[in-house]
Amino acid sequence: MxxxxxxxxxxxxxxxxxxxxxxxxxxxxxxxxxxxxxxxxxxxxxxxxxxxxxxxxxxxxxxxxxxxxxxxxxxxxxxxxxxxxxxxxxxxxxxxxxxxxxxGLSGLVTVGAQLVALPALVPAAVRLLRDRGVMVPVRVIEGTLDALLEQLRAGALDLIVGRLPPVDRDQRLVQEVLGQEPIVVVAGAGHPLARRARVRHRDLAQADWVFPPPGSPARAPVMQLFTQHGLARPPGYVETTSYLTVRALLIEHGMVAALPRRTVMRDVEAGWLRILPLAFSQESLALGLTMAADVPPSPAAQRLVECLREAARAEAAGLAQREP
CATH class of the missing domain: 1.10.10.10 (Winged helix-like DNA-binding domain superfamily/Winged helix DNA-binding domain)
Incomplete structure (x- = not known):
């Protein structure tokens, strides 16, 4: 031819x-x-x-x-x-x-995430979103609560996942609780305090600490750990929201930190970190979603919210099973 x-x-x-x-x-x-x-x-x-x-x-x-x-x-x-x-x-x-x-399942979904939600909750929700065939791009932005709230009000974020601080109605925000998250005191597996059967509160004042920065919802409970027991804040400390930095300081440089339990569980189970045997009397803080009250979420963002709810339920069930 x-x-x-x-x-x-x-x-x-x-x-x-x-x-x-x-x-x-x-x-x-x-x-x-x-x-x-x-x-x-x-x-x-x-x-x-x-x-x-x-x-x-x-x-x-x-x-x-x-x-x-x-x-x-x-x-x-x-x-x-x-x-x-x-x-x-x-x-x-x-x-x-x-x-x-x-x-309506299209367009970019932008999520502001705090430390407590980053290691497990947000990745699990994104996986569920993909499993359900919603192939939209998801942008995850890490930051302090104050910075993320400012971006949410400006319309740069669809939602925030993390701690739920008190908000006033005139702030035009809606919140949804996904669970309660306790704070635990942790150190690297090789830290002297990690080898003790019992740790006293005054032992903490002698340790090198990594603190949540000002503006973090977890800062007040951690500071109360010192004030309620008459302890002076250690003179030398580091403030950061970066878990990679915290993790390195704990494992490689012998420091101590108070962190959300779900943030550290994987490293605890892997043997890198130890939860210190210490009573942390402060109440657990609420973990959940924060969204703008006057801006309805897009269909894609709503699907991600549904996946976050499901992932939170599954994560809570898994943590409960691993508890002694």
């Missing part, structure tokens, strides 16, 4: 080639025969033969040749099939995008 000129072939393909021709070619490739393709497509063999002749005429090339195992693609046919699959994939993606736009 003589090859047509590029312009003639392009004009013919645009005007005459249909998706049914591409699906028919795929069926012949999979079945290695006209009869097998007809059975797959639930049409007659003459219809398959006619469709193949049309496709080859439109493209100006022969796509198949008969071999010992039935019909086999020619060199040009293999190139056509490769492009055909790319075309069909693009059409599938267009269809998926239309579905997402029609349902």
């Amino acid at each position: 003589a090859l047509a000129s590029n312009q003639t072939r392009y004009t013919a393909i645009i005007a005459r080639l249909k998706l049914r021709h591409l699906r028919l070619i795929d069926a012949i490739v999979e079945a290695h025969s006209i009869s097998g393709a007809a059975a797959r497509l639930h049409i007659t063999q003459p219809a398959v033969s006619k469709g193949l002749r049309e496709a080859e005429d439109i493209l100006g090339v022969r796509l198949f040749e008969r071999g010992p195992r039935g019909l086999a693609l020619t060199v040009v046919g293999r190139a056509v099939v490769a492009r055909s699959k790319a075309i069909q994939l693009e059409i599938r993606q267009v269809s998926d995008e239309i579905d997402a736009l029609s349902s």
Whole structure:
């Protein structure tokens, strides 16, 4: 079959080639025969033969040749099939995008996250979101509560996941509790306090500490640990919200910190950190969601909220099972 000129072939393909021709070619490739393709497509063999002749005429090339195992693609046919699959994939993606736009499940979801939510809760919720086929981009921004609240009010965040401090109604914020989170005092597994069966409060005043910075909801309970027991705050300490920094200071530099239990559990179970045997009398702080009251969440953000709720329930159940 003589090859047509590029312009003639392009004009013919645009005007005459249909998706049914591409699906028919795929069926012949999979079945290695006209009869097998007809059975797959639930049409007659003459219809398959006619469709193949049309496709080859439109493209100006022969796509198949008969071999010992039935019909086999020619060199040009293999190139056509490769492009055909790319075309069909693009059409599938267009269809998926239309579905997402029609349902509102599109666009970027931006989450402000505090330390307590970063190691487990947010990743688990994103995994659930993907498992449910919601393939929207999710941007996670870490920061202090004050900074995240400012971004939420400015419309730069869809929601905040973390501690739930008291808010006034005039702040136009809504909150939802996902659970209660206790604070535990932790040190590296090799720290002298980690090897004790009992740790006294006055022992803490002699340790090097990593404190939550001002503005963090966890700071007040940690500071109360010292004031309620008449202890002086250690003169040398580090303030940070970065768990990577805290973790390195605990494991490698012999410091002590008071952190949300769920933040440290993986490192505790892996043997890197130890929860010190010390009564922490302060009440657990609420963990949950904070959103703008006057801006309804997008459908995609609402789906992420649902996944955060489910992930929080599963995480709480898992922590309860691991407790002695």
